[in-house]
Amino acid sequence: MKISLAKSSPLSQVNFTYGVATAAFQIEGAADSRRACIWDTFCATPDKIKDKSDGLVACDHYHRWEEDLDLIESLEVDAYRFSISWPRVITLNGELDPQGVSFYIKLLDALNKKNIKPYVTLYHWDLPQHLEDNGGWLNRETAYHFRDYVELITQAFGDRVYSYSTLNEPFCSAYLGYELGIHAPGIVGKAFGKQAAHHLLLAHGLGMQALAKNSPNTLNGIVLNVSPCYPKTDAEEDIKAAWAADQNLNHWYVMPVLEGKYPSSIDTLPEAEMPPIEEGDMDIICQPMDYLGLNYYTREVYQATGENEREKWVDESLPFTDMGWEVYPQGLTDILLQLNKQYTLPPLYITENGAAMPDTYANGQVQDTNRIEYFQGHLQAVSDAAEKGVDIRGYFAWSLMDNFEWAEGYEKRFGIVYVDYATQQRTIKASGLAYRDFISRRHFAKSA
Numbered sequence: 001m002k003i004s005l006a007k008s009s010p011l012s013q014v015n016f017t018y019g020v021a022t023a024a025f026q027i028e029g030a031a032d033s034r035r036a037c038i039w040d041t042f043c044a045t046p047d048k049i050k051d052k053s054d055g056l057v058a059c060d061h062y063h064r065w066e067e068d069l070d071l072i073e074s075l076e077v078d079a080y081r082f083s084i085s086w087p088r089v090i091t092l093n094g095e096l097d098p099q100g101v102s103f104y105i106k107l108l109d110a111l112n113k114k115n116i117k118p119y120v121t122l123y124h125w126d127l128p129q130h131l132e133d134n135g136g137w138l139n140r141e142t143a144y145h146f147r148d149y150v151e152l153i154t155q156a157f158g159d160r161v162y163s164y165s166t167l168n169e170p171f172c173s174a175y176l177g178y179e180l181g182i183h184a185p186g187i188v189g190k191a192f193g194k195q196a197a198h199h200l201l202l203a204h205g206l207g208m209q210a211l212a213k214n215s216p217n218t219l220n221g222i223v224l225n226v227s228p229c230y231p232k233t234d235a236e237e238d239i240k241a242a243w244a245a246d247q248n249l250n251h252w253y254v255m256p257v258l259e260g261k262y263p264s265s266i267d268t269l270p271e272a273e274m275p276p277i278e279e280g281d282m283d284i285i286c287q288p289m290d291y292l293g294l295n296y297y298t299r300e301v302y303q304a305t306g307e308n309e310r311e312k313w314v315d316e317s318l319p320f321t322d323m324g325w326e327v328y329p330q331g332l333t334d335i336l337l338q339l340n341k342q343y344t345l346p347p348l349y350i351t352e353n354g355a356a357m358p359d360t361y362a363n364g365q366v367q368d369t370n371r372i373e374y375f376q377g378h379l380q381a382v383s384d385a386a387e388k389g390v391d392i393r394g395y396f397a398w399s400l401m402d403n404f405e406w407a408e409g410y411e412k413r414f415g416i417v418y419v420d421y422a423t424q425q426r427t428i429k430a431s432g433l434a435y436r437d438f439i440s441r442r443h444f445a446k447s448a
């Protein structure tokens, strides 16, 4: 099975960027050569990770990075999105750790040599544990520690980076980590979620200022997860429920970074849940951005269950991924069009999109046709939005390879490359081959 789009699609043009994405904690391993982060602690807490696993070895990418870069090159992608492990590059005293920095410099140099553009995420959820011990994202000071880290690391990297994003999915850090407690650091409480979110947004703004100063020539922005929120029925309560979810999930992050204010749903928050906004914060949060990265996996449908209460509904007739998420490509077109209508957007990148599927490895192959269908549907969905005028410049498949899927452990496989964790052998899945062929056909189309 092939992935294909019309030759006239904006996504078929050679200047559209295709990449693969990973994150440090999910692939690196080599935990003994860095300081601890909140995910190490969370994994060591009983019953937090489904398969009781951890990130100590993961895909052992820290030791196998050269082989992995050859793999990335063989996929013929234009770009590689990966994250820096903050506890690997910054010491307890807040100084650069030369060993950690040199790992990433080698990686960056090798990517540049191969002509693969490095898209660097500065924070993909692995907060240094010593900062968590001081309150983590509930403590305003953490935002300033983040700025200091960005200051130092950008100086060390010099001109090796093509694009930076400050944070990956602050919604998940705040809501899953500090409100529901199902991600590290496992803190529970409504007010905590909004407090953490505010400090993450502040960290983004301070990080953007540091980037503007030290790295004005890279594409600088943030990565947010988005899902369109639909009402289950046309009933007024359901419409209100979907609206509230949309404010909380999407606009709570998009609006501050682009317009310097929280959405109007802030007026419905009880006093105890108000974010701790200090004078000047919203101006710091709203910095000029070269792009906005969006991660999309599925849609959300809501029904009201009471006054200000809602629950998610799923359509059993749709296909599902191994995560139990509905496969709903139309949702990606919808959210892109909705955001484009409501905001003056910078250029967009789809910084993550992909699916966990119950892969089977047999005879040296993984025939993941369902994942190819997922990519086909979602690339078409991005193309549809681009044809309707949304300025989208790139697309990154999540993920380069199977890896540590947070609270789900290693049982959920998102890779376009299969990882045998016992031997660390990598095998490109049928979806990886289809993605490679799709990307490379653009070049033939041009020269033909």
Ligand code: FCB
Binding pocket: 023, 026, 168, 169, 172, 225, 295, 352, 398, 405, 406, 414
């Ligand atoms: C996103 C995360 C990424 C990965 C995918 C499946 O929320 O950014 O690290 O786990 O989900």
